[in-house]
Amino acid sequence: MSAEYELFYWPLAGRGEFIRLIFEEAGVPFKETTLKDYTFSTDLKAGKAGFPGFAPPVLRKGDFQLSQTPIICKYLGKQFGMYPETEEDEWHAEQVNATIHDFLAEGWLIVCIASLHFITARIVFHAKCFTEGYHSQKKETQPYVDWFIKERLSKWLQMLEVTLKANKDGQGFVVGDKLTYLDLALLHVLRSAKSQFAEAFDANQDIPLLKAFLERMSARPKLAAYFKSDRCGPFVGDSMM
Ligand SMILES: N[C@@H](CCC(=O)N[C@@H](CS)C(=O)NCC(=O)O)C(=O)O
Numbered sequence: 076m077s078a079e080y081e082l083f084y085w086p087l088a089g090r091g092e093f094i095r096l097i098f099e100e101a102g103v104p105f106k107e108t109t110l111k112d113y114t115f116s117t118d119l120k121a122g123k124a125g126f127p128g129f130a131p132p133v134l135r136k137g138d139f140q141l142s143q144t145p146i147i148c149k150y151l152g153k154q155f156g157m158y159p160e161t162e163e164d165e166w167h168a169e170q171v172n173a174t175i176h177d178f179l180a181e182g183w184l185i186v187c188i189a190s191l192h193f194i195t196a197r198i199v200f201h202a203k204c205f206t207e208g209y210h211s212q213k214k215e216t217q218p219y220v221d222w223f224i225k226e227r228l229s230k231w232l233q234m235l236e237v238t239l240k241a242n243k244d245g246q247g248f249v250v251g252d253k254l255t256y257l258d259l260a261l262l263h264v265l266r267s268a269k270s271q272f273a274e275a276f277d278a279n280q281d282i283p284l285l286k287a288f289l290e291r292m293s294a295r296p297k298l299a300a301y302f303k304s305d306r307c308g309p310f311v312g313d314s315m316m
Contacts, residue, residue, distance in 0.1 A: 080105040083115055084132040088267070088308055089316040090144040090179070091132045096259040097148060099301040101155040145172045145260075152256025159257075164250040168257045171238055171249055175257075175264045178231040179315055224275045228268065235261065236282045245284035262292040270310040 080098070084091030086109045098105045110116075110131055119128045125140030133142045134150070141147050149172065152158045159165040239245040239261070249257045265285060269276040293299060301307050310316065 079136055081108055081135045082106070082132060083108045083110055083135070085110050086308065087311045087316055088263075089132075089311075092267075093144050093148050093260055093263050094132055094134065094151065095306075096263055096298065096301075097151045097155065097157065097256055099306075100254070100259060100295065100297050101151075101157065102297060103155060145176045148172065148256045148260055157254055157256045157259070159250050159255050160253070161251065164255075167250050168255060171235075171257055172260055174231075174234065174238070175260045178235075179264055179267065181227065181231070224272055228272055228275055229279060229281070232268065232276075232279060232282050232285060235264075236285050239284045239288055245288070258292060262289065262298075264315075265289045266293075267310065267315045271312070271315050 080103070082091060082094055082098075082105055084094075084107070095107075115133070116130055118124055119130070119133055119140075119142065121127065125135065125138055128140060128142030130142065132144055132147065133140060134147045135141075141150060149158075149169075159168045236245075239249060242248065242250055243252075248254055249261055266289070269289070293302065
C-alpha cells in the first residue's frame with residue numbers, strides 16, 4: 076500500500092517526532108521527505124504547493140496541506156480514532172496540547188521578553204552567539220541551562236504530573252479511557268526532556284506518575300518496535316529537539 080500521507084521535516088526528532096509517533100502507533104504508513112534547506116519553508120509560507128502554512132513540520136495528503144504541529148496532531152488523532160470522546164475531554168486535550176507545545180518551544184524557541192524576564196531555549200542554549208551552535212559555546216551557555224533546569228523544567232514537569240493525575244489518578248491516559256493523540260504528545264515531550272536533561276529528569280522525585288507513564292507508553296508494542304528501529308532518529312542534543 077503506498078503512503079497517502081507525506082511528512083516534510085528536518086532530519087531530527089524535533090517537532091516532527093510528535094507526528095511520527097501518531098503514525099507509528101496507528102500503524103499507518105507515511106512517506107517522510109527530509110528537508111535539507113529552507114526552500115520548502117519559503118514555498119510553504121507563500122502557499123505555492125497548497126494552503127499557506129508557517130514552518131516545518133508539514134503534512135500533506137493529496138492537495139491538502141497542514142502545518143502547526145499541535146494542529147497536525149489533532150487532525151491525525153481525529154483521522155485515526157485517537158481522539159477524545161467527550162466535548163469536555165476534547166477541550167482539555169486542546170489545553171494540554173497547547174501546554175506541551177509551550178514547554179517544547181520554551182526549550183528551543185527564541186523569545187526574550189526582557190521585562191518579564193522570560194528567556195527561551197535558543198537563548199538558554201546559545202548564550203554567547205545566537206548564530207553559532209550550542210556545542211561551541213557550552214561553557215558560556217551553562218549558567219542559562221542551569222537556570223532553565225532550576226527555574227523552569229521542574230515547573231513544566233510538575234504541571235504535567237498534576238494534569239496526568241487528574242484523570243484516573245494518573246494510572247491511564249491523559250484524558251478519557253483510551254489513548255489519544257495527546258498521550259503521544261506527552262510521551263514525546265517527556266522523552267525529549269529526559270534526553271536533554273537526563274540527570275535532572277532522573278533525579279526529580281516529584282514526577283512518579285510521569286515516569287511510570289513514560290515507561291508504560293514506551294512499552295506499547297508498536298512504539299517499542301519503532302524506538303528500536305532505524306526509522307527512529309536520535310535527538311540532536313542541543314535543545315529539546
Ligand atoms: N509553531 C510551529 C513551529 C514550527 C517551527 O518553528 N519549526 C521549525 C523546526 S522545529 C522550523 O523549521 N522553522 C523554520 C522557520 O521558521 O522558517 C509548530 O508547532 O509547528
